Amino acid sequence: MKNMFKLLFVFAFAIILFTGCNDDLTPVYEEQYPGKIVIRGYNALTDSLQVTANGELLEINNELAFTGTISKDYQFVFYNNQAETISILNKQTGEVLTSYTFTSGNISDTLSFYYNDGIFLNDVLSYKPGVLSATGRTGYRFIFPTLNRYSNSGYNGALDAIIKKVNGEVLGVAENITKESFSTFVEFAYAPPPIINIELVKHGTTEPYITGQPVVVQLVMQNNKSGLIVLNETANENGAFSGVDATINLVDYFNY
Incomplete structure (x- = not known):
């Protein structure tokens, strides 16, 4: 009886050994x-x-x-x-x-x-909103993936966003906006009225990125909020450039 159990054990071991190998006895177990x-x-x-x-x-x-x-x-x-x-x-x-x-x-x-x-x-999620330095402030970074989609401005360099109050007072400048990457972070004190004007200009200048046509975007400030704003060229019903929209804020859709 003991010999029979030994034979059965050897037979079972052989089955396990050979089913775990291919024809040349190389193990086929996957990492x-x-x-x-x-x-x-x-x-x-x-x-x-x-x-x-x-x-x-x-x-x-x-x-x-x-x-x-x-x-x-x-x-x-x-x-x-x-x-x-x-x-x-x-x-x-x-x-x-x-x-x-x-x-x-x-x-x-x-x-x-x-x-x-x-x-x-x-x-x-690799892009992070800027960190506000104190309460009672607001801040922004910008990206412009549809630059020249409708305007065909001929300018393909980086842009700056000059941020102003409605009375013309400059609050700050976000620099180096491109299609692929967000600008530098700009922050300033929140104060009503909450409307701000954003002038999009060629980097390092005050010249509009569309020659002879100032491009101004309006944005509503949010107190104690830091935004990642996606700029988007828009068109009229004829497909002609009609302006730039700034209503997409990635912070509204993702947890940063």
């Missing part, structure tokens, strides 16, 4: 690493977005297409150091808006974005 991607996005349009992981649709809150806030902590496994690719798609058109590739070299990462008409901002 595995846990992965986590924190997904935080906002879609301001009615057109739905979809999120895929290696081509497979991700379900978030029992949905496969999303408007408004998009939030998911996606956990998965890296096999044999293979990359994980996350893509953001427009459901209606199938257009891939962007793709991110993550590797096991960084098993925990963050994907964040903001989407609006003609605007796709990547990695928005």
Whole structure:
């Protein structure tokens, strides 16, 4: 009886050994690493977005297409150091808006974005609002992803935002606004009336970025608030440049 148990043990061990190897007896067990991607996005349009992981649709809150806030902590496994690719798609058109590739070299990462008409901002959580130096103040940083979308100004350099009260008093200047990066931080004391005028000029000058056409944006100050403002060129019904909008504040959509 003991010999029979020994034979059964050896037979079982052989099965385990050979099922864990390929034909040349090389182990086929895959290296595995846990992965986590924190997904935080906002879609301001009615057109739905979809999120895929290696081509497979991700379900978030029992949905496969999303408007408004998009939030998911996606956990998965890296096999044999293979990359994980996350893509953001427009459901209606199938257009891939962007793709991110993550590797096991960084098993925990963050994907964040903001989407609006003609605007796709990547990695928005890496941009931080400025820290106010005291209570009773307000402050801003600016980015301009749609610069020249309608104006075709011919100017592609950095801009400055000269911030003034309605009586013309200069409150501060935010410098080096570009399509891809936020400006320097500017802060000042909050005081009514809350309306401020923002003149968009070529960096280091007082010259409008559209030759011969001053570009002034109005913004409503918020006391004790620091904003990340997305500037956006607008057009009239004929598609001609009609001004710049400054109503998008990323702080309203993300937790910084």
